[in-house]
Amino acid sequence: MKPFIHEDFLLQSEEARILYHEYAEALPIIDYHCHLDPKAIADNKRFNNIAEVWLGGDHYKWRALRTFGIEERYITGNASDEEKFAKWSEVLPYTVGNPLYHWSALELKAYFGVEEQLSQDNWRKIYDHCNTLIAQDGFTARGLITRSRVKWICTTDDPVDDLRYHEQIAGDKEFKTGVTSTFRPDKALLIEAESFPGYVANLEQTVGYAITSYELMERALLERIEYFDQQGCMISDHGFSHLPYAEAPPSVLETIFSKRLSGETLSRLECDQYATALFLAMGRKYAAHDWAMQLHIGAIRNPNTRMFRELGPDTGFDIIGDRSYADNLYKLLDGLDRTGELPRTILYNLNAVQNDVLAAMAGSFQGEGVKGKIQFGSGWWYNDQKDGMIKQITSLSNLGLLSCFVGMLTDSRSFLSYTRHEYFRRILCNHIGGWVTSGEAPRDLSFLGGIVQDICYHNANRYFQLT
Numbered sequence: 296m297k298p299f300i301h302e303d304f305l306l307q308s309e310e311a312r313i314l315y316h317e318y319a320e321a322l323p324i325i326d327y328h329c330h331l332d333p334k335a336i337a338d339n340k341r342f343n344n345i346a347e348v349w350l351g352g353d354h355y356k357w358r359a360l361r362t363f364g365i366e367e368r369y370i371t372g373n374a375s376d377e378e379k380f381a382k383w384s385e386v387l388p389y390t391v392g393n394p395l396y397h398w399s400a401l402e403l404k405a406y407f408g409v410e411e412q413l414s415q416d417n418w419r420k421i422y423d424h425c426n427t428l429i430a431q432d433g434f435t436a437r438g439l440i441t442r443s444r445v446k447w448i449c450t451t452d453d454p455v456d457d458l459r460y461h462e463q464i465a466g467d468k469e470f471k472t473g474v475t476s477t478f479r480p481d482k483a484l485l486i487e488a489e490s491f492p493g494y495v496a497n498l499e500q501t502v503g504y505a506i507t508s509y510e511l512m513e514r515a516l517l518e519r520i521e522y523f524d525q526q527g528c529m530i531s532d533h534g535f536s537h538l539p540y541a542e543a544p545p546s547v548l549e550t551i552f553s554k555r556l557s558g559e560t561l562s563r564l565e566c567d568q569y570a571t572a573l574f575l576a577m578g579r580k581y582a583a584h585d586w587a588m589q590l591h592i593g594a595i596r597n598p599n600t601r602m603f604r605e606l607g608p609d610t611g612f613d614i615i616g617d618r619s620y621a622d623n624l625y626k627l628l629d630g631l632d633r634t635g636e637l638p639r640t641i642l643y644n645l646n647a648v649q650n651d652v653l654a655a656m657a658g659s660f661q662g663e664g665v666k667g668k669i670q671f672g673s674g675w676w677y678n679d680q681k682d683g684m685i686k687q688i689t690s691l692s693n694l695g696l697l698s699c700f701v702g703m704l705t706d707s708r709s710f711l712s713y714t715r716h717e718y719f720r721r722i723l724c725n726h727i728g729g730w731v732t733s734g735e736a737p738r739d740l741s742f743l744g745g746i747v748q749d750i751c752y753h754n755a756n757r758y759f760q761l762t
């Protein structure tokens with residue numbers, strides 16, 4: 296009997312199969328947005344077992360387990376890895392319809408050769424089988440990256456990070472995958488956060504001087520961009536729950552900063568004025584260094600107070616927001632573009648209702664000499680499943696140029712998530728193959744295959760100016 300994950304998985308036409316197998320399948324991976332721990336790559340971490348590498352840190356799985364009613368101790372708590380794996384095995388069959396069902400099957404097959412579907416009936420056999428393999432060199436952090444044919448990885452890093460691990464990785468010429476940082480200054484922009492004064496103190500330690508004014512805050516961050524650039528960084532990233540746009544003169548910015556550090560509560564307008572000025576200053580610096588810039592818009596972070604207190608951020612409780620932000624977004628982009636300082640930019644939305652807004656917005660700020668300067672980015676987070684990817688591909692096709700798209704990313708904290716690129720490539724090839732079978736595109740598979748290869752690899756290689 297044909298296994299559930301077979302070579303033509305998701306490929307529903309001959310054209311799709313040709314496009315995938317002959318054009319997409321063997322291409323290297325450029326993972327320009329993820330949350331892998333650079334220390335684990337630097338140390339070439341060896342994982343204790345399948346539960347650690349597969350369940351640890353993966354809040355997608357944690358959400359599914361919670362939805363199934365599994366106790367937190369078997370998710371992030373003090374249950375043994377074996378108990379956690381057994382619980383995941385019990386729940387997995389019931390994730391059918393959720394991307395985890397496909398991703399898990401792809402990961403077990405791609406890395407461990409497991410074709411049967413994991414369940415509570417066979418978990419022990421599969422657990423032992425995977426752990427035997429995990430003890431081998433091909434299953435260390437670098438082993439998994441190398442066998443996944445990953446050419447480049449951009450981790451996600453805070454301005455105060457010293458990037459020592461990236462330096463260590465770059466120094467090892469035996470390891471062929473490029474690993475560079477991403478400058479992610481969310482904490483510096485979120486002046487209203489309770490942790491903001493502590494973050495300023497951390498930044499002071501990093502730059503070696505007191506930060507007592509807005510001007511010094513901006514100077515410190517621009518210095519950190521310089522440092523990141525010297526360390527090989529070529530991309531920034533901003534997560535916005537609320538997208539600000541409010542102009543203010545320097546004197547007002549200084550008052551705002553002073554009020555915040557003296558513990559006064561700021562108005563929404565004041566927070567927006569600070570964030571707008573600082574974002575635009577950093578955006579101009581990104582452009583000066585010819586970096587790309589990512590904007591991840593629309594997540595509501597840490598809505599579950601009880602669990603945030605217990606587990607902290609990025610633990611599977613963030614939600615999709617429904618704020619509209621087209622007015623503020625175009626003003627931010629225009630604020631940089633009008634002086635010729637808009638960097639290559641990738642726009643991601645978490646609420647799919649804004650797909651067309653971003654796809655259209657991208658088309659309004661393109662730049663001469665750069666193919667796809669402004670991108671409507673891949674299906675992000677709650678949109679990185681089959682339907683979300685197809686919606687993003689459709690919006691981009693309808694309102695922009697799919698052929699210029701820089702393609703997928705893992706956005707993951709797990710070293711087994713590279714099969715998300717396979718998942719995307721299969722979906723993309725099936726979608727474009729469908730255009731041929733429905734007569735919406737000519738059956739020129741050589742030309743369409745070229746577009747597939749651009750989306751899966753060449754566009755990103757060029758866009759991020761990789762060697």
Ligand SMILES: O=C[C@H](O)[C@@H](O)[C@@H](O)[C@H](O)C(=O)O
Nearest residue numbers: 330534591609676706707708
């Ligand atoms: O896929 C989930 C993501 O990793 C999510 O956890 C966030 O980290 C998001 O990508 C971001 O970069 O703000």
